[in-house]
Amino acid sequence: MRxxxxxxxxxxxxxxxxxxxxxxxxxxxRGIRVEADLPEPLSPTARTAILTALASAHRYGHARTDENATVWAEIDREAEQ
Known part of the structure; x- marks a missing residue:
């Protein structure tokens, strides 16, 4: 688990x-889920850093509402076995 x-x-x-x-x-x-609110506006540098971070997860996605936008990522526990 560590x-x-x-x-x-x-x-x-x-x-x-x-x-x-x-x-x-x-x-x-299944593991650990991480969610983060996205800033407005989102700079190209921040966008690249966010995509790089999300690429380290097993699954990830994006949600947008009228009030805000968030990204989420999930890391599976079984992957370490």
Missing amino acids: AVQNQAAALVGMLAAATGSEPRTEETD
């Missing part, structure tokens, strides 16, 4: 640096 927690901590750090906000984490049955 590897999953380390990978999630790295992802949280990368997303925090790229977005300027503190990502939220949630333990799930």
Whole structure:
């Protein structure tokens, strides 16, 4: 489990640096989910940093509402076996 927690901590750090906000984490049955709010406007440098961070996860996505936009990423526990 330690590897999953380390990978999630790295992802949280990368997303925090790229977005300027503190990502939220949630333990799930499958692993760890990380969500971060996206700033407006989103600079090209921030966009690249966010995409690089998301690429380290097993799954990721994007959600947009009238109020905000967020990205999410999931890291699986079973991947470390």
